[in-house]
Amino acid sequence: MLKLTRKVEYALIALRHMQAMKPGKLTSAKEIAEAYGLPQQLLAKTLQQMARDRIIEAVQGPSGGYRILSNLDKISLKDFFEKLEGPLGIMDCYFDSDCVQIGACNIRVPIQRINENMRNMFSKMSLREVTQ
Amino acid sequence: MLKLTRKVEYALIALRHMQAMKPGKLTSAKEIAEAYGLPQQLLAKTLQQMARDRIIEAVQGPSGGYRILSNLDKISLKDFFEKLEGPLGIMDCYFDSDCVQIGACNIRVPIQRINENMRNMFSKMSLREVTQ
DNA sequence: TTAAATACGATAAAAATAGTCGTATTTATT
DNA sequence: AATAAATACGACTATTTTTATCGTATTTAA
Known part of the structure; x- marks a missing residue:
């Protein structure tokens, strides 16, 4: 009751992970999924949604990934x-x-x-x- | 997300109904269910649980029912x-x-x-x- | 004795959530 | 130019949770 969904949970984990890294550095869905034992595809969808919402930025292609875009404050x-x-x-x-x-x-x-x-x-x- | 369950919803509706009545007067599950279009059996279970928790009091037998027991404040x-x-x-x-x-x-x-x-x-x- | 109410475990149905699959697109690297 | 590694995303499946019902027992006023 009054529970967060996994989507939000994964989003928070991912954001926290990205925030701990050097500014501008990219992280891939795979990297995060492996680090925390999360389902990669589902995590990826969540990251994609955050990218659409301009909370994070997505970079395509090999050596692509995601990084924080907005000021989380x-x-x-x-x-x-x-x-x-x-x-x-x-x-x-x-x-x-x-x-x-x-x-x-x-x-x-x-x-x-x-x-x-x-x-x-x-x-x-x-x-x-x-x-x- | 961050939603109340029906159980809680029905409990609140029932409590509010009972509170609007003369103190000490009993209300049956059937009466409440019909008044608000709720599934009677499910509502009854919720009332029974509130009775176990001593929030309301249950009176058995015909002309039985429920009434508020605790001070809701x-x-x-x-x-x-x-x-x-x-x-x-x-x-x-x-x-x-x-x-x-x-x-x-x-x-x-x-x-x-x-x-x-x-x-x-x-x-x-x-x-x-x-x-x- | 009957009928109307509570009591409650077991089960079924429905809805919401979580996860997977397949395929397309982008792009750095070779 | 080809390849491979990454994002993008719609469709589908599986699982879990929530919601509702069923059946039966118990209580008790009339």
């Missing part, structure tokens, strides 16, 4: 989570509107209050705090 | 979630130790920092804040 955990996994909320009704409950539901307002607290909390934490 | 959301779903944490490594990573993992410490923040946040919110 400026990315909140909330934004990071949402880039990888979509809207952050304790319950779907926060952004879905196809809930069958409609009028009957009696917890929508309190749930949104919890959501706000969560989003607020993750807004205040930067990605660097986690990766450094 | 004194139950934190953290305790409530953990009673229903077990330890609250963004990742299993917080309480599991059978993670294959063992030494290799490089995000255990930062993850635990996030966990602490989450637990702290939910410790500060009472169940009543959500149900009132």
Whole structure:
């Protein structure tokens, strides 16, 4: 309950790994996968997604790989989570509107209050705090 | 991602329903299920669990049902979630130790920092804040 | 005695997550 | 120019988790 997905987990591991290296130096998906025993293909997809989101930069070809692109201080955990996994909320009704409950539901307002607290909390934490 | 389960959702709906009634009055699982269009048996199990946890009280026999037992001000959301779903944490490594990573993992410490923040946040919110 | 309610283990169904496969593209190296 | 090592990514499969149902027992008011 209230769990992160592997995708996010692998992303954090990879970022932390990249951050520990000399600036500008590239790391490949294979290298990270072997270092931490992660499924390479799945990790690669996660890295590709982060590249699309401009968090990291991808370099193709042999001796290619990935390196950190953004300033991780400026990315909140909330934004990071949402880039990888979509809207952050304790319950779907926060952004879905196809809930069958409609009028009957009696917890929508309190749930949104919890959501706000969560989003607020993750807004205040930067990605660097986690990766450094 | 970072979602509540239905069990918790149903529990909150039920609590809120009971709280809106005259003190001491009983409500049945059937009544709540019909009012909010929830699966009765699953809701019943959730109510039974809350009864075991002494959050609500169960009365058997016809004209039986459930009613609030605890002072909801004194139950934190953290305790409530953990009673229903077990330890609250963004990742299993917080309480599991059978993670294959063992030494290799490089995000255990930062993850635990996030966990602490989450637990702290939910410790500060009472169940009543959500149900009132 | 009956019926309406809780209690709960076992199982089934559905959904979400995790992982793999195959193939295309890019590009440094030879 | 050919090769090989890397990223890119859609489609698919497997696994796990969540959600829901079934069946039966127990309690107790009427």
